[in-house]
Amino acid sequence: MLRVPSSIQPSQFASLSIRRPGTDPADGSRSDGSEMTFVAYRSDVYPERNEVFFEEHAVIVVLEGEKKFNSPTQELHVRKGQILFFQRGCYSMNESIDANYKSLVFFVNEKMLKEFVNQHLSLFQDRHRPLPDEPILSLTSSPAFTTFIQSLLPYFGSGTPFLNELLRLKFQELLLHLLELDTSGQLRAILLHIYQGQKADLNYLMNTYLLKPLSMDELARLSGRSLSAFKRDFEAQFHTSPGHWIRQRRLEHAHFLLRNTTKNVSEVSMEIGYESVSHFIKAYKQQYGTTPKRGN
Incomplete structure (x- = not known):
């Protein structure tokens, strides 16, 4: 990119x-x-x-x-x-x-x-x-x-x-x-x-760019905040770290794709930003207690 x-x-x-x-x-x-x-x-x-x-x-x-x-x-x-x-x-x-x-x-x-x-x-x-x-x-x-x-x-x-x-x-x-x-x-x-230095709405920002390959620094810049202010405001609003929120929401999206589309595990893994299928499978199992497969 x-x-x-x-x-x-x-x-x-x-x-x-x-x-x-x-x-x-x-x-x-x-x-x-x-x-x-x-x-x-x-x-x-x-x-x-x-x-x-x-x-x-x-x-x-x-x-x-x-x-x-x-x-x-x-x-x-x-x-x-x-x-x-x-x-x-x-x-x-x-x-x-x-x-x-x-x-x-x-x-x-x-x-x-x-x-x-x-x-x-x-x-x-x-x-x-x-x-x-x-x-x-x-x-x-x-x-x-x-x-x-x-x-x-x-x-x-x-x-x-x-x-x-x-x-x-x-x-x-x-x-x-x-x-x-x-x-x-x-x-x-x-x-x-x-x-006027107004800041972006974090909920809109995160849902809009959830699947994009952006670093935490880039998300902070998108929001109009320094990295430290971004993390502080995020945790105050969502009660978790931005990294944990992103992982969880991406896995939820993967779960939806496996149940509602014909995409295979490799395609879904790539779509949600995992370069390694094995890492995706491990993260998915930690969240859902089972390995990912179509129709889950």
């Missing part, structure tokens, strides 16, 4: 980064976390199908071709001119439809995003708009937004000494364009939610 942006490699993507305080512009050295990828240009190898975990909020702008994006609760088929906003922690299965797919992927750093909202609070006056139910927001491009995208392309490979300052302005311009396209107000609600 890809974890973006950490999985972005120069050999696969052309990218532009914004340098944050801590980088020495004289020698290019930087302390950990002092540079962030702002936008990456990619052309998929066809056919491509992969699972992606978004480590940062992201905006995908489809330049050419078609692609499918499936979150745990959504199925989106996008084409040229469509824009997708992914909230940090979103899990998606992506599949190219044709060989022509090209896109720009913007990574929206949360600290800079909060600074943007703080600078433009007058744009967020409706503070009671509910959050959208889905993790991926779809928008449609406009002529002005298309012109903005075209204005970015010359910066790939640019040697201008002012690139960092120009990209910071482009970051602001990107968000303002997206707010203009956000006729439903859903993006405004998301950005305000992030700005």
Whole structure:
């Protein structure tokens, strides 16, 4: 499973980064976390199908071709001119439809995003708009937004000494364009939610991502909490550790599949995240007192 942006490699993507305080512009050295990828240009190898975990909020702008994006609760088929906003922690299965797919992927750093909202609070006056139910927001491009995208392309490979300052302005311009396209107000609600530091509902989060191969750190980030706060809040709500809860719920799902589908033990084991069938059989027997078999 890809974890973006950490999985972005120069050999696969052309990218532009914004340098944050801590980088020495004289020698290019930087302390950990002092540079962030702002936008990456990619052309998929066809056919491509992969699972992606978004480590940062992201905006995908489809330049050419078609692609499918499936979150745990959504199925989106996008084409040229469509824009997708992914909230940090979103899990998606992506599949190219044709060989022509090209896109720009913007990574929206949360600290800079909060600074943007703080600078433009007058744009967020409706503070009671509910959050959208889905993790991926779809928008449609406009002529002005298309012109903005075209204005970015010359910066790939640019040697201008002012690139960092120009990209910071482009970051602001990107968000303002997206707010203009956000006729439903859903993006405004998301950005305000992030700005206010509100946390995700743990029950919804855990049931949505139960069968996904996410680490405890990634689940904590999805919830908007530190790892320690995630574990503390989880145990207060569910009266058990998140690891124990996940194991038990996955085995309950396996029990359901064995009774109600034609899937065999190996298929069920794989579906609930066990790489070893023998480990699955052992865990299942500990919970149900018998070995797993179809019709249990």
